[in-house]
Amino acid sequence: MPKREGVSLSVIKRLPRYYRFLGDLLRKDVTRISSRELAQLMQLTASQIRQDLNCFGGFGQQGYGYNVAALHKEIANIMGLHRHTPTILLGAGNLGRTIARHMNFESSGFELIGIFDSDPNVIGQTVRDMVVADSASLEKFCQAHHPRAAILCIPKDVAYECAKNLMSLGVNCFWNFSHYDLAVDFEGAIVENVHLGDSLMTFCYQINAAYPEEEA
Amino acid sequence: MPKREGVSLSVIKRLPRYYRFLGDLLRKDVTRISSRELAQLMQLTASQIRQDLNCFGGFGQQGYGYNVAALHKEIANIMGLHRHTPTILLGAGNLGRTIARHMNFESSGFELIGIFDSDPNVIGQTVRDMVVADSASLEKFCQAHHPRAAILCIPKDVAYECAKNLMSLGVNCFWNFSHYDLAVDFEGAIVENVHLGDSLMTFCYQINAAYPEEEA
């Protein structure tokens, strides 16, 4: 059982990246790797890698390094990717449907068990072998199937009310794609925000910083 | 002209969020705000806000605070949102089409001028008043229209080759949705990665940390 109290957010945010790189190595049949080699690959310092991993336990062996397959598995375990958190998706517009189709929920610890929308034109459509249900039926569904997490692909202006409602139905984990900053208002909830608009603006900043006013 | 040397990445990543909150205030007809009030709203410290803003210039007024409309405009200017960086999108699958339709490029400093795919089933489709072109025509297009940025909604295994090719065609800014870590291999490029898979795993970690093994 890994030690885990007080692991910093920066370390946590690096875990999926470690997992990806180790997966790549695994596919290339690399069996062992040292922190120095992995550091070079990932453009980190060897120190940081050893520090990061030791937040959760000593997975390496002195003089040898790390076993790629074992470490890959350990990190999956730390993140809980073996779980099947029952999850619903709200908002089956362009973005919602794409997320439903594009993501590999099973290999990331989730199980998508329902898709909801309030638009009559969208209700009844099939997405990923699932029929989009009416948001009006959400309460009954939650009482029957107890989803723990919700993916919010809904407009900004309904995000707050929607999340509040979900909290009252026992759903308190949100993967939030709306432009609304959920975390600010929901202290008790677990929120992972995906702000695509922010990312695009950050991208713009970087271009603007590198090529100031060139084509303004 | 704002001072700008050596602004840290953490500050830059907060800019879009400031911009969003100021926009919200503007829509509510709030004309002035103090760093203390804004801090409460955004769940930051007043100190941090003043520090952040002063990286770019003194936009406030002692004893008064900040003029919401002016500050909003200043931040837009800092990020370069008035620009029209000519941009192409590669990969018109589910994700690519959704990004093309969903994002407001114009208000974020970009102009989408072309969409490309290599799948004959996708080529010729219309997305956002644009006909998806054959990737084979990319070189000619670049020579004619000189896009500076590319949105990569392509599979992981072609990301490296594709980016390399684009660099040779003068495109060196990438908004990367592929699961490949572009930044690692392209020192000269400007890369903004969007790793949805990583985000989902981070979400999983947080749930797993809060509710350990409950439903494993």
Next chain:
DNA sequence: TAGATTGTTAATCGATTAACAATC
């Protein structure tokens, strides 16, 4: 003017890096 609030410097806190003893 007095009160409020900024801009900025100094203090604190946390994260990253370096170093090295432990050990495979």
Next chain:
DNA sequence: TAGATTGTTAATCGATTAACAATC
């Protein structure tokens, strides 16, 4: 064993917070 590389402690670096003089 000798060489390599970890786990871990100490040093450094950077980012956040606190404090306060400047000033509207």
